[in-house]
Amino acid sequence: MGTFKIEGGTKLQGEITPQGAKNEALQVLCTVLLTPEKVTIHNIPDIIDVNKLITLLKNLGVKVEKLSHGSYSFQADEINLPYLESAAFKEEGKGLRGSIMLVGPLLARFGKGYIPKPGGDKIGRRRLDTHFEGFIKLGAKFRYNREEYFYGVEADELHGAYMLLDEASVTGTANIVMAAVLAKGKTTIYNAACEPYLQQLCNMLNSMGAKITGVGSNLLEIEGVEKLGGCEHRILPDMIEIGSWIGLAAMTQSEITIKNVSWDNLGLIPNTFRKLGITIERKGDDIHIPAHTDGYEIQNYIDGSILTIADAPWPGFTPDLLSIVLVVATQARGSVLIHQKMFESRLFFTDRLIDMGAKIILCDPHRATVIGHDFQSQLKGIQMSSPDIRAGVSLLIAALSAKGTSIIQNSEQIDRGYERIDERLKALGAKIERIA
Template sequence: MPKLEIRGGKPLKGEIIPQGAKNEALQILCATLLTDEPVRIKNIPDIKDVNRLIEILGSLDVSITQHAKGDYTFQANNLHIDYLKTKDFKKDGASLRGSVMLMGPFLARFGFAYMPKPGGDKIGRRRLDTHFEGFEKLGAEFRYSPEESFYGVELPEGKKLKGSYMLLEEASVTGTANILMAAVFAEGKTQIYNAACEPYIQQLCKMLNRMGAKIEGVGSNLLTIEGVEKLGGTEHTILPDMIEIGSWIGLAAMTRSEITIKNVGWEHLGVIPDTFKKLGIKLEKVGDDIYIPAQESYEIQSFIDGSILTISDAPWPGFTPDLLSIILVVATQAKGSVLIHQKMFESRLFFVDKLIDMGAQIILCDPHRATVIGQNHATPLRGQTLTSPDIRAGIALLIAALSAKGTSTIFNIEQIDRGYEDIDERLRKIGADIRRVD
């Protein structure tokens, strides 16, 4: 199995271009199934999770043409629908959580969809109830086979999807995307309240509207969809990945490096830049780039009443949970203390034991909260042998290793490769001493 070897403590310098957004790509690729006309997608990240979904589309006999790196045309005009009932699909779909978003397009277009219980990061319970409750509101019937770990939704014979009002129990991003894609073909009007409104959902809505859908309320938590009978082809460009952009901000701070992040799509970053500024990190908006100067130290702010700063995750436009691991690791070398509150997933902070082994001062209060006592670079982290438990913890550990004194080895880097494109090669270009070893 491959591993990464990192000799840390070395300042970096240069420019880095963020990849296309993984979470948007998974939604957009599934949406190509909603039409039999060509759909061209640009800025697709070359990462394991996205490539796995493209392979699944190929197994469904979607016609796939690659024009250049990250630039593909998909045409779902002659689908091999029976693949959904095969053992191969059970294996392929179970390995990728994002494949659950195939269900909305299949239900909309063919009146049924099947899905193995999906995998993904081991970060705690991630319920799918929102997806299926939404499908049921549209008139589908749900079934689940515990013996085979297989989900199914089907329309009763002779029935069509019917528009409905629904109040989602949680503002699930994938749940909103799945229900939205099913609702575009439902008869009448569908209203989704407490819908997720992340930029990636906005991108999906805009793409579907260009294809002929009628979606209003884009960017709000109330989406109104007037059903249509058919969608056409379109072209779409995926946004820069905000999670990767936040990762590079954290990397610059931890390694005391001067880094420019190019073409970030600033208007789509929400509170991310300001949250890093609360840790004392200096960053500047230069056109559509982010410039982070080299800083010898950065000091965590306190609240106005003097109490310890708390950084917590929340649905958009709150701070994304995918960057809390980065915030936590950056805080280990800040001046001051911060409470990290991970509300949405109960296992995402369990990687802190690895940081503690590296010399970080962290108190894990419970599965959702950790207090970090920053060391102001007075005591650098120590190189260690590490294992990546999930994508976001993996990149946080890599950032820690790049700042640490000595050599670190990171195993299970397939987790990092699931979310970050050519990570070692791109870091070497800005001066990192990192190599991939089989």
């Protein structure tokens, strides 16, 4: 088990460049299975979850060549389909929730796709119904081995269909889109997710020869084609990491510039942090956060009632940043209600923050009220464990702002989503080291 040791209370300064987007990478990497031609992808983050997916692709027979840091070429011209039913795949696939994204491309091109029940963060139920209901509407037959928790879909031929998704699932939409691009006829997906990463996926598929319209809206139309070709694609910067660095700057009262953030794809993120009183300056395509030496004050609604920050499907505020917002609020002036609608276990990490001295009322599994300290009472360092990626980095930010020494165990959870985070934080002046 990996461990971080953090000496808190140090002001940070400097520039940091966000990594490639984890959530986009887990989608676009699977498109390589849709064509026997070479696909080149740039700005791939060097993180545990993405590297696991690349290993799965290699084991499937995809030829993978690392061109430079973050740049790879992939060629899926000799796929090892028997691997999908092997004991090795059943073991390796279940350790990564992103492995579900393999099913759509495999079904589209080879007529079958299998996956063990995927793992990932322990943040509550994350059902797969949307994925498989979409495949069934395209003509696939579904089977599930309850003893081995093994899912499968098979089809001699997929046919376009109309579908109204029961939830605007990002991964569900992506998986169905990747299956539909090679289906016979027209597929219409209503209540589709429209996140920037889903837009990236659709644009990439179109560059490979797919015919997808409505990109960026919740109504996608896909005319199936017989085959797709190769392409070159660049992954967007990770908006969750960008939000993490905004929170880090505010909590440590540090002056930090976040480089090349792709402002047009950040949606509500900058304004949500501004509602917490954080000054966010746009400089070209960079974000500059000045040192908040006088703290920051949470805005109330215009009628004076307490601010609520809640997650919602894009263009709403991403659930992956609610943990960061909650931590930032612990040192604000004022109070805020955090409403985590999508996952019922994601706020349980607040007990560690309470142990550090934060004033938080956990109302229920989905809601927490935070009463800010206004930096009048500094959090104190403690020993804790990272429960998932986003809670882990939130605890790390809290530790960097706290008085004294903090120990964060299970640091692999943070490494699943953040590339070389200790080295990059040290470059800003943070006192952090790996001790195990």
